[in-house]
Amino acid sequence: MEDNYRTYYEVFVYSFYDGNGDGIGDLKGLTKKLDYINDGDPVTMDDLGCNGIWLMPVMPSPTYHKYDTTDYYSIDPEYGTMEDFEAFLSACRERGIKVIMDLALNHTSSEHxxxxxxxxxxxxxxxxxxxxxxxxxxxxxxxxxxxxxxxxxxxxxxxxxxxAQFWDGMPDLNLYNEELRAEIEKIADFWLAKGVGGFRLDAAKEYVTGADGSNIEILSWFNDVVKEKYPDAYLVAEVFSDMAVYEKYYDSGIDSLFDFDFANKDGIIAKVVKGNTPASFYSQRLQEIEGIFSAHNKDYIDAPFYTNHDMGRSAGYYAGEGSEAQTKLAGAMNLMMSGSAFIYYGEELGMKGSGKDENKRAPMYFSSDPSAVCAEDRQTWMILR
Ligand SMILES: [Ca+2]
Ligand SMILES: [Ca+2]
Ligand SMILES: [Ca+2]
Structure with a gap:
């Protein structure tokens, strides 16, 4: 069995790197910048050294964020072609990077x-x-x-x-329909057969809104069908809630659930770093969650993260003298947690961006030239390494 303990880098392809000059990030651009994420050489230390990538949605969609798909078997033309995707996967394989894809099963696009x-x-x-x-x-x-x-x-x-729980452009799927389930099994197999290493399961708490037991059953079904054929696949679900809720989802048998209690501007890490909570609380909780999660699934892998595309960026959590050190310490506290830790692109540079979603997903900085970065974030340029 493959070791599923990795450090993942969450990439919003749209904002990462433009490979064809149309101003929109794409798979060719991301492939070109893989050396930054992991150059495949364990001796060099000027890359991030991440050995996993979480790709935010890449399937065709009418929205810029692409969480509402119109076709589960293709790549959005804004991001490139299936050949580009396969080239990206093979470049990742050479570097020892496992790629997981966002899979939005709660809903499709209304244009599907x-x-x-x-x-x-x-x-x-x-x-x-x-x-x-x-x-x-x-x-x-x-x-x-x-x-x-x-x-x-x-x-x-x-x-x-x-x-349509989110908005009328995202009709909710009925995940109890057997024909739809058979279709989803085909979709999962389609991508796993290409060499995708697993999935990040979007909005699992809304599969059946207000019914955790049903959602756990749905995750359990999906986990079983994936693992039967691909025992090394890695599944991590988004259950945007408190630990008392998401701990139960480990009953489904899936590998990981994002550990929301530690994340965000008012999570355990930020509270400790701001001095609002004693540092011992962080270590105490780390110890406690081992018992809490393993009671539901002894093979659980915690999925700590500090920020993601739905949260304001962490460099904005702290102000005044020492804020840069606080940002770095908090980032380290995320990576020190056991399990598969996730880093949202740009956090390692101290990018800022909060408020509306587009600001949380702004273009990645690849230059220290202020004119090369988006105006809003220009003054926040800071290298964290
Ligand atoms: Ca492009
Ligand atoms: Ca290296
Ligand atoms: Ca739903």
Missing amino acids: PWFQEACSYLKELGDGEPDPGECPYVLYYNFSKEKKSGFSPVKGSDIWYYE
């Missing part, structure tokens, strides 16, 4: 053909009873004639509604 076909069918049907024999996709989503909480109207119909 499954959803489009289901909506056309229901519009035509009107007030009748849907026949999945005529359109199987009506069961891929949660359609209803009743406007329940989190439901949006089907465009062009005054009878039908669909569940």
